[in-house]
Amino acid sequence: MTTMNIQQIFEKYYQPGxxxxxxxxxxxxxxxxxxLKLAQVHPELNIDSDFVYEAAMLHDIGVYLTHAPSIYxxxxxxxxxxxxxxxxLLRNEGYPKHALVCERHTGTGLTVDDIISQxxxxxxxxxxxxxxxxKLVCFADKFYSKSTPDQExxxxxxxxxxxxYGDASLHRFDEMATLFL
Incomplete structure (x- = not known):
């Protein structure tokens, strides 16, 4: 497996500055x-910290193609x-596991019932x-918004x-909190 150059991938889609x-x-x-801080607190979970870092850095790589003027x-x-x-984008870059993090981090995840009913x-x-x-990237993501990125x-x-977003979403969040806090 080749070493991922996160910044190079990011800059392929985003103009620095x-x-x-x-x-x-x-x-x-x-x-x-x-x-990463949460992973360090739970060594018993044997979390792949390198993967978590890469996936967290690229979990929102697709936002530039969306319409959200308040976050540019x-x-x-x-x-x-x-x-x-x-x-x-990440599947096309050759990173299918990282792609799953992108796909599964919205909210606390989305079920097919959520998608259809909404x-x-x-x-x-x-x-x-x-x-x-x-789960760890999804959970950590909930603590930061792009509109006020410096405030946890x-x-x-x-x-x-x-x-x-409903009881099921809250239940998924609470399960992640139990795992990581």
Whole structure:
């Protein structure tokens, strides 16, 4: 397996020095740092920290193609699709495991029932994190937004935000919290 050059991949899709680059890169670094700290607290879980770092740094690689002007995204796709867009990009780069993190980190993951009942513009399949590494990146991501990337959200605020998406989403979050906190 070749060593991944995260910055090279990132810069293939993002122009360094732009507000979008700075926003997504900063957000991704904070998510990666939080995920690594949580992994260190739980050596018994045998988490692949190298993979977690790489996946956390690239989990939002697809946002640039979405329409979210408040975070400098001027694409045409709905923001909810950034995970599957990123997954496609990383599969094309030769990183299928990293692609799964992109695809499965939205919210606390999305079930096919979530997608159908909310009429989301996504493929009709389960996209919930499965591996510990996928769950860890998904969990760490909930504590940072791209609109205020330097501020970690308090646990209670994150939990309240997740609860807006229903009991199943909150249950998945609570399961991840039990694993990693």
């Amino acid at each position: 732009t507000p979008l680059y700075n926003s997504v890169w900063s957000h991704s670094k904070l998510v990666a740092e939080k995920a 995204c001027t694409g045409e796709e709905p923001y909810i699709r950034h995970g599957i867009i990123g997954a496609e 009429n989301l513009p996504l493929p009709h399949r389960d996209m919930c994190p499965i591996s510990l590494e996928e 959200k308090p646990f209670d605020k994150v939990r309240k935000s997740v609860a807006k």
